Amino acid sequence: MTRKFDFLVIGGGIAGISYALKVAKYGKVALICKTTLEESNTSLAQGGMAAVLYSPDNFEKHIQDTLIAGDYINNIDAVKKVVYEAPKQIEELIRWGVKFDKAEDGKFDLHREGGHSEFRILHHKDNTGAEVQKRLNQKVLHHPNIEIFEYHFALEILTQHHLGQIVTHHTPNIECYGAYILDQKNNQIITFLSKVTMLATGGIGGAYLTSTNPPTATGDGIAMVHRARGVIKDMEFVQFHPTALYHPGDKPSFLISEAIRGYGAILRTKDGKEFMHKYDERKELAPRDIVARAIDNEMKIRGDEHVYLDVTHKDPKETKKHFPTIYKRCRELGINITKDYIPVAPTQHYLCGGIAVDLNGESTIHRLYAAGECSCTGLHGANRLASNSLIEAIVYADAAAKHSVARLDSLGFQEDIPDWDDEGTTWPEEMILITQSAREVEQIMNSYVGIVRSNLRLKRAMSRLEILFRETEDLYERSVVSRQICELRNIISVSYLIIKQATQRKESRGLHYNIDYPGHAEDLKI
Numbered sequence: 001m002t003r004k005f006d007f008l009v010i011g012g013g014i015a016g017i018s019y020a021l022k023v024a025k026y027g028k029v030a031l032i033c034k035t036t037l038e039e040s041n042t043s044l045a046q047g048g049m050a051a052v053l054y055s056p057d058n059f060e061k062h063i064q065d066t067l068i069a070g071d072y073i074n075n076i077d078a079v080k081k082v083v084y085e086a087p088k089q090i091e092e093l094i095r096w097g098v099k100f101d102k103a104e105d106g107k108f109d110l111h112r113e114g115g116h117s118e119f120r121i122l123h124h125k126d127n128t129g130a131e132v133q134k135r136l137n138q139k140v141l142h143h144p145n146i147e148i149f150e151y152h153f154a155l156e157i158l159t160q161h162h163l164g165q166i167v168t169h170h171t172p173n174i175e176c177y178g179a180y181i182l183d184q185k186n187n188q189i190i191t192f193l194s195k196v197t198m199l200a201t202g203g204i205g206g207a208y209l210t211s212t213n214p215p216t217a218t219g220d221g222i223a224m225v226h227r228a229r230g231v232i233k234d235m236e237f238v239q240f241h242p243t244a245l246y247h248p249g250d251k252p253s254f255l256i257s258e259a260i261r262g263y264g265a266i267l268r269t270k271d272g273k274e275f276m277h278k279y280d281e282r283k284e285l286a287p288r289d290i291v292a293r294a295i296d297n298e299m300k301i302r303g304d305e306h307v308y309l310d311v312t313h314k315d316p317k318e319t320k321k322h323f324p325t326i327y328k329r330c331r332e333l334g335i336n337i338t339k340d341y342i343p344v345a346p347t348q349h350y351l352c353g354g355i356a357v358d359l360n361g362e363s364t365i366h367r368l369y370a371a372g373e374c375s376c377t378g379l380h381g382a383n384r385l386a387s388n389s390l391i392e393a394i395v396y397a398d399a400a401a402k403h404s405v406a407r408l409d410s411l412g413f414q415e416d417i418p419d420w421d422d423e424g425t426t427w428p429e430e431m432i433l434i435t436q437s438a439r440e441v442e443q444i445m446n447s448y449v450g451i452v453r454s455n456l457r458l459k460r461a462m463s464r465l466e467i468l469f470r471e472t473e474d475l476y477e478r479s480v481v482s483r484q485i486c487e488l489r490n491i492i493s494v495s496y497l498i499i500k501q502a503t504q505r506k507e508s509r510g511l512h513y514n515i516d517y518p519g520h521a522e523d524l525k526i
Contacts, residue, residue, distance in 0.1 A: 005030040011200030015372030015393035017136040022401035024145040048123030050387040051086035057118040069287040070381020071510040078378040097135040113258040113386035115287040155180040176368035177414035189420040195411040196404040203373040208348035209446040218487040219494035221374040231364040234353030236502035236512040241349035242291040246306035258386040265311040292346040308341035352380040361400030369400040382510020
């Protein structure tokens, strides 16, 4: 079965939906969701969206904060693009119905988070992502030019490879013609042909044992582009949020927003002692990589499973007002955050690398765009500045929309794509083979490719992963395609890319800390 759309959008978070809304007036749009429209990384984002709105803040301060956090390997053009265009995109979100909190004087009630020199975080209480997702969903559900496909899973993007041509990393002018999509309810594989394809598939949390990402975050877009010979970069820069609620067994882990430290929360060891002053003069407001390593070090020195976040010295009414979601979740576990310390530990949270895109959001594969967490624009460099991700997603979705619409009339459909071939395959006899392999990947990544790394750990991780890769590819070749086997392949692919690119970086920088290279390459003369 074949379906044709002008625009194929894979992913239903802020990047995918905002792109779909922006291009829908120019053609028919297919919006592909692995589960439902509601389940995305966007809906879990607590903190907010960074944008320069009021004096004494200015664009240059936001640019410098982003560069400092990214350890100065950011793409400066991408940084300027996002910072300069952020206010205009905020205005559009407001026109779409998104409500940000305001102070009594009518101005936006801005938060300040780690790494920011000014108050510039727009928010909706402590569930900004859920508010954005809700409003975007309302608009996209009623758009006549957008057809939503829930419980559809993207298997592979279509390129010249599917026309029988040999495609390598050195093949010039690789093009994307759409994707093979699995209808999970009918177990039918549909060929979606498109003039333009947008990947907005989110993060890679499924590769780690603990993560704040939803279960759907298995690096699908990144893995598909890697298999299609597109460029993937900066995968070594995996961000661990310093303060996820410590409650073993939770996946996703519940996030204790960065904003609570901007509000004045203090980090303490289990015996109640402050410790951030030992690591950075900014203390709790240092960038995430510094805070996460500090917590990790204190836990290892003391043999503790977590540290505490203390907000008991703040006004209880204000705390409940600003952080109702956090207050409610902690109360469910018997923790009253106005009186009790919050147990927290670092957990995988965000990926700064991904599908390499230019300033138009286009990947190295023509007609294929990427936005949101699956993309690598260069904005974040070696470490993401808090609350820069949601605004990056919509700025680049806007850029991709403008670029793809401008060329739409010159593009056509590739009619010669064959149907998916699954001849000779059978259903896997034992699903335990897939689930157990997925657990092994999580253990490998958590144990060897976490906050602190070493050459030996990375080497061991790669050797373990290679065994799982061979076993999984053999199983995939023999099996009827399923979401489970494909997600396993994808998390193995992204784990491989993280380990490979971490091994290639012979320095410690931002989120990548290797005890064998404790300084920058220029300092080490490498």
